[in-house]
Amino acid sequence: MIALEDKDWGQYIRSGYRIFFGSGAACPQKLIQRFLDNSQQFNDIELTHILTLGETPWTDEKYKDHLRVNSFFLGPGTRDAVSRGDGDYTPCFLSEIPSLMEDKIHPIDVAFIQVTPPDEYGFCSFGVSVDVVSVACRTARYVIAEINPRMPKTLGQSFIHVSKIDAFMEVNYPIMGHGIAKLDEVTLKIGKYCAMLIEDGSTLQMGIGKIPDAVLSYLGDRSDLGIHTEMFSDGLLDLYKNGNITNAKKAINRFKTVTSFCFGSEALYDFVHDNPHVEFHPSEYTNRPAIIAQNPKVISINSAIQIDLSGQVVADSIGDRFYSGIGGQVDFIRGAGMSLGGKPIIALPSTAKGGEISRIVAVLSQGSGVVTSRGDVHYVVTEYGIATLRGRSIRERALELIQVAHPKFRDELLAQVREHYWVPPYHQSMPKSLAELKTTKMKISGRHYNLRALQSSDQRRLQEFFYSHTEKTLMNRYRAVPKNMPTDSAYRLVNIDQSRDAAICLVQRQGPREIIRGVGRFYMENEERAEISFVVGDDLQGEGLGSVLMKTLIKIATERKIKILVAYVINTNYAMQHLLEKFNFSHEESGDASEFVYVLELNAK
CATH class of the missing domain: 3.40.1080.20 (Acetyl-CoA hydrolase/transferase C-terminal domain)
Known part of the structure; x- marks a missing residue:
């Protein structure tokens, strides 16, 4: 390893060579500038790198008769060079860039890098950028390094021995940083x-x-x-x-x-x-x-x-x-x-x-x-x-x-x-959002759920939920035992106007699959009164899902200044009756002996 002198450039670089620049915060800015000051003696040099931090003076138009950048990842300077036709962009998966260099598809003649001073055994650390710098040095004809004592010494497969460095220049300047953005x-x-x-x-x-x-x-x-x-x-x-x-x-x-x-x-x-x-x-x-x-x-x-x-x-x-x-x-x-x-x-x-x-x-x-x-x-x-x-x-x-x-x-x-006929004709419009509820992760009786609004894309999930019910659950919810839930019916149930009515659900995730475990909703009967209803999966009834749904719907109704919530309950649905009484619904007489009416007054003053 010898100290680089300006008269030595011709020893390492010839016209037509491809020069690799170190990456990110370890881009050797002073070494590059020194080369640029001497670049007029060379022609048709290709400069290649991935993303680099800081200025990119090598993309300046004044160098275009001698240099051309060909980058695997564009930043502001290289982006402009490519847009005006003075540079090139080579798309490639980052994992495969090393093989381009090793297989001589994109051979490297000279690697410009920045490293730490050597340790007692002669090893320099690549510091904050190992990425494709390692393979560039391994395959290049010549390696020229900035040695910067401010470069952090990083561990792992992060070292190059001084015997692999052909020339060097000593520098001392802060490693390029990247500001922390304010979170909006x-x-x-x-x-x-x-x-x-x-x-x-x-x-x-x-x-x-x-x-x-x-x-x-x-x-x-x-x-x-x-x-x-x-x-x-x-x-x-x-x-x-x-x-x-x-x-x-x-x-x-x-x-x-x-x-x-x-x-x-x-x-x-x-x-x-x-x-x-x-x-x-x-x-x-x-x-x-x-x-x-x-x-x-x-x-x-x-x-x-x-x-x-x-x-x-x-x-x-x-x-x-x-x-x-x-x-x-x-x-x-x-x-x-x-x-x-x-x-x-x-x-x-x-x-x-x-x-x-x-x-x-x-x-x-x-x-x-x-x-x-x-x-x-x-x-x-x-x-x-x-x-x-x-x-x-x-x-x-x-x-x-x-x-x-x-x-x-x-x-x-x-x-x-x-x-494009991707959706059936009955998909006419997207419903308005349920502004009062954002998706919330929660734990109920030891199980994890997401509480969120029911949405258009839940059509198939709601059908799966329906077909999971026993006849008893169907009778309690619908006061009958429907045999099917057609696709268009499911669509109407999930595609309600959430700015007027409300439909919410508790779902569990199994990897990318969401499974509906409980649904609660209310429909406006008039401007002051809404009918409320619930259904919870058979295997989870009595575990508190209904209480979560009830509490959430009462909160939404209260915020909307709805005055009365009413529930119509089959007389044998004791679990629903207990839930309504728990939330202070009062029991009113009904003209139908098989059905009870429960009423909750909200916003009463």
């Missing part, structure tokens, strides 16, 4: 819904930004979380300090956090420095779906620019303009999908451009490319809730996704779906 109301809602899908013992893959930070902020009551991720950010630090992350339930790299790169605050860099609990590995390991899938309950949370009603995800382009890159989204979506109990999640705000356009669309924008296929997407989360797509038909997917779209776009989306 929409982002917090998305984070809360995502957190509802995360159980104790889950293995997390989180990116950087507002949505991952919002999700992590709701995990303070989880235990034995594990981390296997491509990147590590500040949002995880509090969970470490509070003991939520132990990595004890992981199947591989047990008791270790596994990552490939990190960027964030100085506190984050201090945390990963020489930390035996955190291991940095190359992308061909961290991002390989078969490796990811070995851990149980892998939670992969990624974002999107746009998603259509069949579940296709656009993540690297806006129309025909390339915006970012494929990155590790598909790697982790597939790894989580193969994991036992895993959950691949796409999380995004429902709108863009200040609410002017919907991110959930019937048809993708012209020129947009699909990064994640409809077959890979299991869950989509917006600030309006969770859409469950795995195992659902195109019609069911469309209704699930419309339900989590912004309300002002829902009828338009349904009308567009009807043009």
